[in-house]
Amino acid sequence: MKVRFSPATFLIAIAVYLFYTGSVSEYDLITGSIVALIISLTVGHWLIENDAKFFSPRRWFYAVIYALRYFFIEETKTHIDVAKRVFTLKANPGIVRIPLEVENDYGKVLVANSITNTPGTVVVDISDDGKWLYVHWIDVSTLDEKEIKESVVAYFEDYAKKIFD
Structure with missing residues (x-):
């Protein structure tokens, strides 16, 4: 069994623990640290491949910009668009195939989850x-791949590359 302490995994685990307990009492900090340490030592090498890349300020900058723009601008625009379609009954639903250029698995997950969380789109499959x-x-x-990619995936994929590749 491979054992390696991963600071990135430790920080993520303790942040999640404290978030879900809703407390930063001494007891929760100690318990959270013990749980995070165990997680970091047992599965840290699977979750975070390169701790140095995880702590890159450039990556965090793009992640924050992405989150702010996504949650406050993109989500709002698509909610309004879907609401209009509900009231006007103007929809042309279908399943489209979109090329994906992100290489990193984390980036692919970010793109797929972002698409699924955006009203009006759902990822139903990823090719093998x-x-x-x-x-x-x-x-x-449209059925043109470039136009579909620009409409549905381009924004998510650009930031996924900046954050994870």
Whole structure:
């Protein structure tokens, strides 16, 4: 069994522990640290491949910018669009195939989850080679791969590359 302390895994585990307990009392800090240490030592090498990359300020900067823009701008725009479609009954749903250029598995997960969390789109499958996403889209307005990619995935993929590749 491979044992290696991962500071990144430790920080993530203790942050999640404290978030879910909703407390930063002495007891929770000690208990959280013990739990985070155990997690870090047993599965840290599987979760975080390179701790130095995890602590890169550039990555964190792009992650914060992505989160702010995604949750406050992109989500709002798509919620309004879907609400309009509900009231006007103007929808052209279908499943489209979109090429995926992100190489890192974490980046692929970020793109797929972002698409699924955005109203009007749901990732229904990822190809076995990880190069294609199959997305159910509420408004298939084009069948051109470049236009579909620009409409559905481009923003997410750009930031996934900056954060994870």
